[in-house]
Amino acid sequence: MLLALLLCYSGFTALCLSMDRHHAELLGHKPTAGRRKLLKLAGWSLLAVSPWVLVSRIGWGLGLVEWFAVLMLSALLLVLLLPYRPRLVLALAGLSLLASPVAVLAQS
Numbered sequence: 001m002l003l004a005l006l007l008c009y010s011g012f013t014a015l016c017l018s019m020d021r022h023h024a025e026l027l028g029h030k031p032t033a034g035r036r037k038l039l040k041l042a043g044w045s046l047l048a049v050s051p052w053v054l055v056s057r058i059g060w061g062l063g064l065v066e067w068f069a070v071l072m073l074s075a076l077l078l079v080l081l082l083p084y085r086p087r088l089v090l091a092l093a094g095l096s097l098l099a100s101p102v103a104v105l106a107q108s
Helices: 002-017 020-027 033-058 060-084 086-107
Strands: none
Touching: 002 020, 002 033, 002 060, 002 086, 020 033, 020 086, 033 060, 060 086
16 A cells, blocks of 8 residues: 555656646746656556556455545645645655655565
8 A cells, every 4th residue: 555655646746746836836947848748647657557556456346445545645645735845745755756666575
């Protein structure tokens, strides 16, 4: 479940950064069109991979239920951190991408 949480949080953060307002708030400048497309592709790809982690481990029934819980938790974390601790959003996204390979090894 940790790997799915890390992937969902990173995916939502990438989608958040693909928006002009959030990108400017977090990084200080608006994204270019190419960067915006790349961030959207990365965000949707991470979100698309995340259910596979849970479904392959515990099956479709409980895997999808757990995936929706992880989606809500990661989105809630991002929504609560963005207005109050915007720099922490980027730090957690970077840490989650770095911790994902460790979570893969711990899962197997």
